[in-house]
Amino acid sequence: MALINLKDLLKHAQENKYAVGAFNITNLGFIDTIIDAAVQQRSPVILQVAEVHLRYVNLEEIAPVIISAAKKVDIPVCFHLDHGVSLQTVVRAIRAGFTSVMIDGSAHPLEENITLTKEVVRVAKSVNVSVEAEIGHVGGEAIGEVAPTAHSASKETFTKVDEAARFAGETGIDALAIAIGNVHGFYKGEPNLDFERLAQIRSAVNVPLVLHGGSGIHDDDFRKAISLGVCKINFYTEMSAGGVSRIRQYLTDKPEVTSLPDVINRGFEEVKKIVMGRMEVFGSKDMCTPDKTLCLSCSDRTCGFIDPKFTPGAKTILYTDLVDEITKVVISSMKDNPSG
Numbered sequence: 327m328a329l330i331n332l333k334d335l336l337k338h339a340q341e342n343k344y345a346v347g348a349f350n351i352t353n354l355g356f357i358d359t360i361i362d363a364a365v366q367q368r369s370p371v372i373l374q375v376a377e378v379h380l381r382y383v384n385l386e387e388i389a390p391v392i393i394s395a396a397k398k399v400d401i402p403v404c405f406h407l408d409h410g411v412s413l414q415t416v417v418r419a420i421r422a423g424f425t426s427v428m429i430d431g432s433a434h435p436l437e438e439n440i441t442l443t444k445e446v447v448r449v450a451k452s453v454n455v456s457v458e459a460e461i462g463h464v465g466g467e468a469i470g471e472v473a474p475t476a477h478s479a480s481k482e483t484f485t486k487v488d489e490a491a492r493f494a495g496e497t498g499i500d501a502l503a504i505a506i507g508n509v510h511g512f513y514k515g516e517p518n519l520d521f522e523r524l525a526q527i528r529s530a531v532n533v534p535l536v537l538h539g540g541s542g543i544h545d546d547d548f549r550k551a552i553s554l555g556v557c558k559i560n561f562y563t564e565m566s567a568g569g570v571s572r573i574r575q576y577l578t579d580k581p582e583v584t585s586l587p588d589v590i591n592r593g594f595e596e597v598k599k600i601v602m603g604r605m606e607v608f609g610s611k612d613m614c615t616p617d618k619t620l621c622l623s624c625s626d627r628t629c630g631f632i633d634p635k636f637t638p639g640a641k642t643i644l645y646t647d648l649v650d651e652i653t654k655v656v657i658s659s660m661k662d663n664p665s666g
Contacts, residue, residue: 329393330402332426332456332558333500335370336534339557344609345537345548348372349601350408350562352382357395359594363601365399369610372426372558376408377415385415389422401614406458408560416446417656420455428458428503436461436489443497449655451498458558461485461493462505464538484523491530501534501558502527508539517543521550528555536560541567545607552609559608565600569593 339346349360351373364371373392375383389405396403407419407427416427429446431439443459450457462485485504494502504527506520528535534557537543541564543551548559576583576592583589605611 329396329423329425330370330404331454331500332372332404332406332458334456335372335402335404336501336557338370338613339610340534340555342613343552344613345552345557345559346370346372346404346610347601347604347608348374348404348406348408348536348558348560349565350379350560351375351388351392352379352562352566354383354388354391355590355594356597357392359598360601361395361399361403363598363605364401364403367602367605367611368401368614369605370402370404370613371605371610372404372406374406374408374560375419375424377410377412379408385418386422389419389424393423404456410446413442413446413449413656417449420450420453424455426456426458426500428460430460430503432460432463432503432505436493440493440496443493443499447498452655456500457498458501458503458536459493459497459499460503460505460538461490464503464505464508484520485527487523487526487530490527494531494533499533501536502531503536503538506537508537508543517547519543519547519551521554524551524554524556534558541565548607549609559604561601561604565597565604568600569597572596 335346347369349356349372351357351360357373360371360373363369373396375385375388375392392405396405405423405425407416407424409430410416410419410428411430411433413429416429419427427446427450429443431442434442439459439461443457446459447457463483483505485506490502490504493499504524506524506527507518509517524535535555536558537551537556538560541561551559570593572595573589573593576589
C-alpha cells in the first residue's frame, strides 16, 4: 500500500463522508504507535511533521523512517508537511519524500497569501505532491513549556466565504484549512464552531476542507463538521497530553521504576488508545476493508482491494532525481517574478 498523496486520499473521504485524522510526529515513537492504531482500526491515516516541531526532529532524518514504516503496511498513509511557512521548507519536504505539503500564508495579507500559495502549488504539482493551504487564521499555536496555554478563537480571523472561494479558485490547492472557531492546542472555555459559516464555505468551495485544532472538540461537533464537508482533521495536543498523563500515573503507581523505555511505552500506549478513538469518531475506521473498497495503489504493493473510482496514480514517490526538476520550476518562477 505505502504512501499516497492527500488529493487522492481526501477525494475518497469527501465522496464517502468521513474524515482522515492527521497526527503529528514529534518523536520516533509516534510513528509505529499511530500506524499500529491505523492498521488495527483498518483506517487510512495522515502522518505529519509540522515546521514548528522541527526543533524536536530533523526533517531529512525522520522522513526515511516514516516512509519505510508506511511501505510495510496494507493501509494508505499520507506523509504531510504541516504548517510549512516558506517555500524553502516546502522544497526540503518534497525532496525528503513527503507526498503532501501545507503552505501556511495565513499570517500574510490575502494577496501575499495567494501569491505564495500559487508558487508552492506550481512546484509541488510538478512532482505530484498535494498542497493544503489556509485562509482565515487558526490561532493558538504553541510548543514546549507554553503549550498548555489555553486559547480562544477571534471572529476577526474567521475564514470569509468570498475570500475562501477566491483563494481556492486562484491557487489550485487540493485542500483548504479554515478558521470557524477552532484553535490549536487547548481551548479557553468550550469550543464554539460556526457551522453556518462552514456550510457556506462548503457551498462556495469544491476542494476538501480541513479542520485544525481538533483537540478538545466534542465528538458530536466532529460528526457535524464532517457532515458539512470537513475531510481532514488535525489532532496532536490531546494525544500528547494524554500520553504525559498516563506516564505521571504510572510513576505515581510505581515510584521505584528505573526503566526509561517502560515509562515511555506507557505514554505511547495511551497515545494509541486516543488515536484509535479519534479514527472511530472521524468515521475512517474500517474504510480499509473489502466491503468499503478503498483501494489506493502504489508502485510497490496493493492491499488487494479494487475500487474502479481510483486509477493507479497514487504512488510512492521516489525523489532520487527530483532536485533538478524542482530547481527548474523554482528558477522559472523567479524569472516570471523578478521582483519577488
